[in-house]
Each structure stands twice: as C-alpha cells, then as structure tokens.
Amino acid sequence: MIPGWMKQTEQYAPPKDGGAFALRTLRALGGILARLRVQRGRDGLKIPPVLKLLLLLAGIVTLSLARKPLLLLGIAALVLGWVCMLPPRTVLNVLRPALGAAILALALFLPAMLLRPAGAGNNLILVGKVFLSVTMVSLFNQRTQWNRITGALRTLRVPGVFVFLLDLTLKYIVLLGGLIVDLLTARSLRAVGRDRHKYRSVGGVMALTFLRASELSRETWEAMSCRGFTDDYKGL
Amino acid sequence: MSLIELEHITFAYGPEEPPVLRDFSMTVEAGECLVLRGDNGAGKTTLFRVLNGLSFPQEGVYRFDGAEVTPALLKKQRQAKLFHMRVGYLFQNPDVMLFNASVREEIAFGPRQMGLPEEDITARTADCMALFGLEPLADKAPYHLSGGQKKQVALAAVLALNPEVLILDEPLAGLDRRTRERLIALLLELRQAGKTLLIATHDDALCQALEARIVRLENSGE
Numbered sequence: 429m430i431p432g433w434m435k436q437t438e439q440y441a442p443p444k445d446g447g448a449f450a451l452r453t454l455r456a457l458g459g460i461l462a463r464l465r466v467q468r469g470r471d472g473l474k475i476p477p478v479l480k481l482l483l484l485l486a487g488i489v490t491l492s493l494a495r496k497p498l499l500l501l502g503i504a505a506l507v508l509g510w511v512c513m514l515p516p517r518t519v520l521n522v523l524r525p526a527l528g529a530a531i532l533a534l535a536l537f538l539p540a541m542l543l544r545p546a547g548a549g550n551n552l553i554l555v556g557k558v559f560l561s562v563t564m565v566s567l568f569n570q571r572t573q574w575n576r577i578t579g580a581l582r583t584l585r586v587p588g589v590f591v592f593l594l595d596l597t598l599k600y601i602v603l604l605g606g607l608i609v610d611l612l613t614a615r616s617l618r619a620v621g622r623d624r625h626k627y628r629s630v631g632g633v634m635a636l637t638f639l640r641a642s643e644l645s646r647e648t649w650e651a652m653s654c655r656g657f658t659d660d661y662k663g664l
Numbered sequence: 665m666s667l668i669e670l671e672h673i674t675f676a677y678g679p680e681e682p683p684v685l686r687d688f689s690m691t692v693e694a695g696e697c698l699v700l701r702g703d704n705g706a707g708k709t710t711l712f713r714v715l716n717g718l719s720f721p722q723e724g725v726y727r728f729d730g731a732e733v734t735p736a737l738l739k740k741q742r743q744a745k746l747f748h749m750r751v752g753y754l755f756q757n758p759d760v761m762l763f764n765a766s767v768r769e770e771i772a773f774g775p776r777q778m779g780l781p782e783e784d785i786t787a788r789t790a791d792c793m794a795l796f797g798l799e800p801l802a803d804k805a806p807y808h809l810s811g812g813q814k815k816q817v818a819l820a821a822v823l824a825l826n827p828e829v830l831i832l833d834e835p836l837a838g839l840d841r842r843t844r845e846r847l848i849a850l851l852l853e854l855r856q857a858g859k860t861l862l863i864a865t866h867d868d869a870l871c872q873a874l875e876a877r878i879v880r881l882e883n884s885g886e
Contacts, residue, residue, distance in 0.1 A: 431788075442742050620825060627678060637809055
C-alpha cells in the first residue's frame with residue numbers, strides 16, 4: 429500500500445545550489461578516463477600501425493636530439509601539415525592536449541626565461557619540442573585503434589605479458605572512469621535541492637570506485653584461474 | 665497538451681555512428697502507462713536517456729509539459745532540478761545509483777536534498793523501505809547487497825522524491841518471483857495514483873497487469 433504523500437503532486441521550488449567544484453572536477457576526471465580507449469574511426473592514410481609506431485618513435489627521438497631550429501621547423505611543418513588534413517573535430521582533439529602541455533612547459537620555463545633572458549631562445553625551443561612531441565603522440569592515438577596498437581607492439585616483439593597488462597590496465601581504467609561518470613550522473617538526477625554535504629557524495633563515489641576496482645581485479649583473477657591460468661602468461 | 669512529446673527524434677552516439685533512434689515520434693499523456701519493447705540495442709535505454717535530459721537528439725524536438733527540453737534549459741540550475749524532481753529514473757544497472765554509506769542514507773538522500781524537515785525525511789525513508797521490506801537492510805552498505813536488493817533500494821530512492829513520471833529501465837530484471845509480484849503490485853498502485861509510467865521490459869505479466877500501451881522499438885541502425 430503506497431503512502432498518502434506518494435499520491436499527491438509534490439509542491440516544490442528548488443533552491444539555488446552552488447559550490448559543486450569537487451563534483452565537477454571528479455566528473456571531468458571520470459570523463460577523461462572513460463574516453464581513453466574509445467575506438468577511433470578509420471585510419472585515414474591506411475599506414476600500417478607498426479610503421480606508424482616506428483615513425484612515432486623515430487619522430488620523438490629525432491625531435492629530442494634536434495639542435496638546429498631549421499630541423500625543428502621542418503618536423504613542425506610535417507606534423508602540422510598532417511594535422512591539417514584531418515577533420516576539424518580531430519584537429520581539435522589532437523591540438524588541445526598539445527597546447528595544454530606547451531602552456532604548462534612555458535609556465536615552468538617562465539621564471540628561468542625572466543631570470544636569464546639570454547637563454548630564452550633555448551627554452552622556447554624546448555617548449556616547441558614538447559608541443560610537437562605531444563601532437564605526434566596525440567595524432568597517433570587519434571588515428572589508430574587501440575587493438576591495432578597492441579597488435580603493433582606484439583609485432584615489434586614487446587613481451588606478451590607487458591602488452592596484456594597494458595591492455596587490461598587501460599580496459600579497467602576506462603571501466604572505472606565510466607563508473608564515476610555514471611555514478612555522478614545518477615546522483616545529479618536525485619540532487620534536486622541544496623546539498624550541504626557534497627563532499628560526502630564525492631567520498632562515496634571515490635570509495636565505490638576503489639571497491640569496484642578491487643572487485644574487478646579479483647574477478648579477473650578468478651576468471652583467469654578458472655580458464656587454467658597459472659601465473660605463466662603465454663602471449664599470442 | 666501531452667505531458668511528453670517527442671517529434672521526429674534522431675539520435676546517434678557520434679557523427680560516424682549509425683543513429684540509434686531515427687525519426688522517432690511519440691506522445692505520452694499524464695497518468696498513462698507505456699511499455700517499451702524491443703530487441704537488445706533497439707534504443708530503449710537511449711530513448712530513456714533522452715527523456716531524462718541526459719542525451720540530446722541531433723534532430724527533432726522533445727517537450728516535457730509544453731517546454732522544450734534542450735541543453736540550454738537544463739543548464740539553468742533551477743529548471744534542471746525541477747525537471748529531475750518531476751521525472752524519476754531507475755537505471756538498468758542499479759550499481760551506478762547507489763553511492764551512500766547505508767540503505768537508509770541512500771533513500772533519505774532525495775528528501776534531504778528537498779530540504780524537508782527531519783521528521784518528514786525519516787517518515788518518507790521508512791515508508792519507502794516498507795514498500796520493499798528493506799527495513800532489515802537499513803544500516804547495510806548498498807554496495808554489499810545482492811543485485812535484486814540493489815534494484816529495490818535504487819527504486820525506493822527514486823520513489824522517495826515522489827516524481828510525477830517514473831522511467832524504469834528493466835525494473836524486473838534479476839528479481840525473484842516474490843519480489844517481482846510485489847513490484848508489479850506496487851507499480852499498479854502507482855499507476856492508479858496517477859503516476860505516469862514508462863517502462864522498458866520484456867515481461868509479459870507486467871504489461872498485462874498494468875494494461876499498458878506498448879511501443880515497439882526496431883533496430884534503426886540495421
């Protein structure tokens with residue numbers, strides 16, 4: 429038998445609520461984690477993933493060793509030229525982390541540049557290197573599906589157990605990121621008034637995420653044991 | 665004017681993804697009971713996300729009580745809270761709905777948000793626990809409950825807000841026979857009390873008991 433109040437229409441005017449910084453931050457973090465392993469679309473130029481991986485490694489090493497500004501400009505022209513051929517949304521996804529990293533690097537170098545203006549040129553070159561390195565990694569990540577990346581790592585004879593752990597770790601980071609987003613979404617649907625205990629919710633979400641992580645790890649271990657895993661990983 | 669109006673809704677999860685909902689239209693009157701049926705992946709949960717303002721269609725219009733539900737509308741804090749107050753949503757996976765330290769706190773979360781006096785919060789929480797016989801679990805952590813118990817706690821937590829519209833995604837999945845029967849009787853009572861019910865289910869007994877209008881979703885991506 430449902431109670432009387434449930435038969436009546438609720439007369440309710442929601443009050444203004446503020447100060448949800450911790451919740452917003454946690455939600456943003458969860459969103460980033462959940463998107464880590466989104467399977468990208470087509471690979472565009474159809475370059476084999478192994479070649480892409482080798483090009484990426486070679487590009488980063490060359491960039492790190494490059495001293496002459498002309499060489500740096502050449503690499504920048506190549507990388508940015510490649511980025512220009514991508515759809516606008518992908519360009520944004522590639523350049524956003526690169527610009528973020530470059531700004532962070534600039535902020536770190538700024539005191540040195542102000543104290544020793546003579547070395548500012550070298551510092552700017554380093555900022556440029558950071559920008560280009562992150563752009564290359566981001567470009568590779570945006571245009572290569574994760575399963576192809578692990579395939580490429582296997583082709584390059586990276587130990588199977590390393591690839592397996594990498595794959596599993598990423599999978600669960602994504603799952604837990606999704607869980608954080610879902611928990612906060614469900615909370616927001618019921619947060620219809622002024623919440624004076626927001627940090628209690630944040631604590632609850634974080635505690636649940638840790639509990640779930642521990643449970644997932646135990647379940648994975650049990651599932652692997654049931655399929656005959658005996659601590660000796662044999663890769664494909 | 666219908667309570668819920670969907671006009672030519674098209675929704676896809678990404679620009680390169682096929683639409684999950686394609687040119688979908690539907691109206692729901694206040695106090696009506698509607699059951700959504702369809703194969704896995706037909707778009708039932710997606711439709712519920714649209715109805716709850718969690719996803720927004722790329723094309724088409726969604727009106728709730730005459731007001732168009734848009735990202736701009738739900739960015740206004742008061743409008744969003746009032747909308748979520750009126751529309752209660754039971755997720756398919758109750759795990760994502762339970763984040764409090766005990767069942768009692770979980771159910772009291774909504775009424776506490778509404779700023780009700782402490783005695784009303786206690787009364788509402790007790791009423792909602794009684795509906796599902798959850799009293800023995802009151803001080804247990806929801807995380808440690810079984811799947812069926814979690815579903816009941818999640819529904820009790822939604823009901824504690826007393827929403828006009830209840831959107832329930834597979835409410836009977838994972839429940840034993842006795843709990844199913846109890847839940848069907850409760851939904852029937854809620855229907856008689858004038859609540860608008862939108863339910864995704866594969867359960868024929870529930871459709872018959874509620875004498876619900878059935879809407880069948882077909883896989884539009886195929």
